[in-house]
Amino acid sequence: MRNVVVENAAKAVSGLADGATVMVGGFGGAGLPRALIxxxxxxxxxxLTVISNNAGADADDLSLWFEEKIVKKIICSYPRSAAVFGEQYRAGTVELELVPQGTLIERIRCGGAGIGGFYTPVGVGTVFADGKPRMEIDGKEYILELPLKADFAMLKGRIADTVGNVVYNKTARNYSPVMAxxxxxxIVExxxxxxxGSLDPESIVTPCIFVDRIFKSEPRK
Structure with missing residues (x-):
């Protein structure tokens, strides 16, 4: 039986290279893989190209990546609270692809499922539709959204077993199961x-077939 436990966060991010695309789980401050960040x-x-719900809001989240200027593009739904990102975006040093929240999670789901994209009415008649293929279905206009995939997904779980089955904690579950x-x-911290065998099979959200590395992080105070 395989064991996917690694010693620490530094070991977990080995292989990450310049120009990689990275998905970061969590919703607001809940479920952020802070040790991995x-x-x-x-x-x-x-x-880096980052796919996340937001662009950071406090001192130990994705704001750190923008402070160090390691992000060239972010694909997200809610960048508004991130002061550091906002400064760089206005200066033209980082690119933003703004995606409605439901569309973002569905694009990620399509990436994981091997689906080539989907048509949605969300964004029709707005700037979100600019340059996208359109189709009329039952008299209603839709736009094509393409899947999202990444080189790395960095997630936060509540508990895992050594083979990589993961259980999340409440709101911390947001985005992470689909990104996996x-x-x-x-990678899951x-x-x-x-x-x-210690976990209730009915409680496992992300099964081990999707997980490559896990490590135990220090509890956040």
């Missing part, structure tokens, strides 16, 4: 690691 800074990588299906390398 900090570990990425230690690698010295640059030019859409990346080449999936967790509060606790247990032996296989």
């Amino acid at each position: 900090k570990a990425v800074l230690e690698t010295g990588v640059r030019g 299906t859409a990346a080449n390398t999936v 967790v509060d606790d690691i247990v032996e296989p």
